Amino acid sequence: MDIKVLGTGCANCKNTLSLIEQVAKDKGVAITLSKVEDIKDIMGYGVMSTPGVVINGKVVHAGGVPSRDKVAQWFAA
Numbered sequence: 001m002d003i004k005v006l007g008t009g010c011a012n013c014k015n016t017l018s019l020i021e022q023v024a025k026d027k028g029v030a031i032t033l034s035k036v037e038d039i040k041d042i043m044g045y046g047v048m049s050t051p052g053v054v055i056n057g058k059v060v061h062a063g064g065v066p067s068r069d070k071v072a073q074w075f076a077a
Contacts, residue, residue, distance in 0.1 A: 001031045001075075006042040006052035006062075013051040015065050020053070023071040 007013025024031045036042055045054055049063035055074055
């Protein structure tokens with residue numbers, strides 16, 4: 001599962017990154033996690049408010065830190 005966190009390095013972006021890592025570890029899901037910080041790349045996904053989360057090329061979240069339950073749902077599918 002390829003996951004990208006879109007954001008310029010703000011606290012919410014860092015919190016989102018660590019939350020995704022924690023939930024994936026708890027669920028035993030293997031992920032490739034990367035951070036996209038370039039504004040042009042972020043806008044390329046159509047995300048205007050960060051942090052954004054992209055899973056396997058699809059935007060699944062934008063604007064604010066997702067809830068733990070929401071992150072867990074991404075790994076349940």
